[in-house]
Amino acid sequence: MQATEDPAATALPTTLPRTLPTTLPTTLRHAELAEQRYPQLAPTYFAAMWDGDPLADAFVADLARVGHGAGMRMLRTACRQGIDAVPDAPASLRALFAQLDATPDWVDLDALDRDTVHLGRYTRQAGIVLGAASLVSGYANSAASRPLEMTGRYIENAGMRTIEVASWLVAANKQGGLGRHEEGFELTVRVRVIHALVRQALLRDDRWDTAAWGVPICQSYLAYTLIEFCLIPLRGMRAIGAPYRPHEQAAYYARWRYIGHLLGIDERLLPTDEAEQEALEGIYLLTRPPVDDYCRELVGAINSEFLVPEIEQLVPPRLHPLAPRVVAALERVFIGDGIADELGVADTRLKHLVRAAGPVIGGLNAALDRVPVTLGPRTRMGERYREAQDLRLRSRYGVQHDLVDASPGGGKPHPARG
Known part of the structure; x- marks a missing residue:
């Protein structure tokens, strides 16, 4: 799909190489077995190792001409007021918002909000799952993790990076958050452009080994974002006794399908449901x-x-020495012993306690969920906890911004900061 007729907006040398390898990235494993197990999915998945995001990449290429700061201000204005509020927008930005404004027929935001109105009752558990399941699961892939290494974001400040991710997730999952001019929509679009900025910077970096790793933040690994923040959290919540009801789970998958669309995931790789x-x-x-x-x-x-x-x-303070073992136990329950071993997560017998306690706690919570009068108060309590935690964490780690593109200077430079 061409983003625009403007040659300056589609100039490939600033984004993707003119010729890409026809073979698989050399670090990929078990390709033949994957083709046997996933005969329909494998060809698309492998080809997408060489695909970025043409629309976002074209806009990022135009930043060299319009200026990084000016271009990012245009992006925010288009998110908040619509593309017509940006009279001097480059053709690449107009093409990007032509796609973003064309809401797919399968999206029903009112139904998504209605069916997920009480997810906040499990806010405490969701925070644990975000760190120990969603984020950690993504680290078991050296190629997908390489952009974090080369931009220096996580080792520089793990707390800040986690808060930035949480800022996006909270906004995108809140009631009404994905409305066209709402914060969740804007942050999702900005995440998409941040990906494109990192992709452009790494393709210009001699350290990036395209033959070994594919295109930075390629479509295949971008699609896995939905697994990290949808399938894995739902599975993790069940494991520690915080199961969502069937209609809530279905709505959660539908919400993340739309988020994936906004992130620029190719429709051929965009999962529609749990299977x-x-x-x-x-x-x-x-x-x-x-x-x-x-x-x-x-x-x-x-x-x-x-x-x-x-x-x-x-x-309590007297139990603080147990905290590392608790974290290790949770990670082993969430990602499995095999991947945990690879990642160097300490083994601990506490994992057996977590696995045993999950179904018991889950049964109690499921019983509570069947009493409708409890849902509202529990949800409000969870939201108050989330707000208090957000204030505490931002104070602790000195974070006042939402995403990295709005972060203050200092530390290692990042492509999203210009």
Whole structure:
């Protein structure tokens, strides 16, 4: 799909190489087995290793002409007021918003909000799952983690990066948050452009090995974002006894399908339901490049700088020495012993306690969920907890912005900051 007729907006040398390898990235594993297990999905998944996001990449290429700051201001204005409020918008930005404004027929935002109105009752559990399941699961792929390494964001400040991710997730999942001029819509679009900015910078970086890793933040790994923040959290919530009701789960998959659309995920890779997410997870795990030392450093950083201190906040001081083991137990339950071993997560017998306690707690919570009068108060309590936690974490880590493109200077430069 061409983003625009303007040659300046589609100039490939600033985004993707003119010729890309016809073979698979050399770090990919078990390709033949993947083709046998996923005969329909594998050809699309493998081809997408060489695909970026043509619309967002074209806009980012235009920033060299219009200026980074001016271009990002145009982007925000278009999100908040519509593309017609940006009279001097480049053709690439207009093409991007032509896609964003064309809401697919399968999207029903009112139904999504109605069916997920009480998800906040499990706010405490969702925060744990975000760190110990969603983020950690993404670190078991050295190629997909490489952009974090080369931009220096996570090791620099794991707490800040986690808050930035949470800012987006909260906005995108709140009631009404994905409305056309709402914060969740804007942050999702900005995440998409941040990906394109990182992609452009890494393709210009001699350290990026395209033959080994494919295109930075390629479509295949971008699609796995939905697994990280939808399938894995739902599975993790069940594991620790916070199961959503069937209609809530269905709405959650539908919401993330739309978020994936806004992120620029190719429709051929965009899963529509749990079964399709499981297939995408399966081929990703089967073929992912092996874990390397940086993957293990990422896990160590989020554990020591964020998850362990957060667990300490939930227990009395005398139990603080147990916090590292609790984090390790949770991670082993969420991602499995095999991947945990690769990532260097300590083994602990506490994992058996977590696995045993989950169904018991889940049964109690499911019984509560069947009493409709409890849902509202529990949801309001969860939202108050989330707001208090957000204030505490932002104060603790000195974070006042939402996403990295709005972060203050200092530390290692980042492509999204211009």
